[in-house]
Amino acid sequence: MPRTNNKLLPMPGEGPEDVALGADGFYYTGLADGSIMRFGEGTQTSPEIVVNTGGRPLGLQFVLVNEAR
Secondary structure, eight states: OOOOOOOOOOOSSSOOOOEEEOTTSOEEEEOTTSEEEEEOSTTSSOOEEEEEOSSOOOOOOOOOHHHHO
16 A cells, blocks of 8 residues: 655755665665665654765665575
């Protein structure tokens, strides 16, 4: 069932390309400056930089370790 309570969360950078839900319950997105940001549901947590890739990440996908083998 699609979620209907979507909210726009401002990011401290330009161009979020993709959003992925991590196993830790946080959402992740990549920005044009190479930053990968992490944030929680709604506005409960402020976006924080997890890593800077040095180049724009164009997509995010999480794979569980057991699925990769």
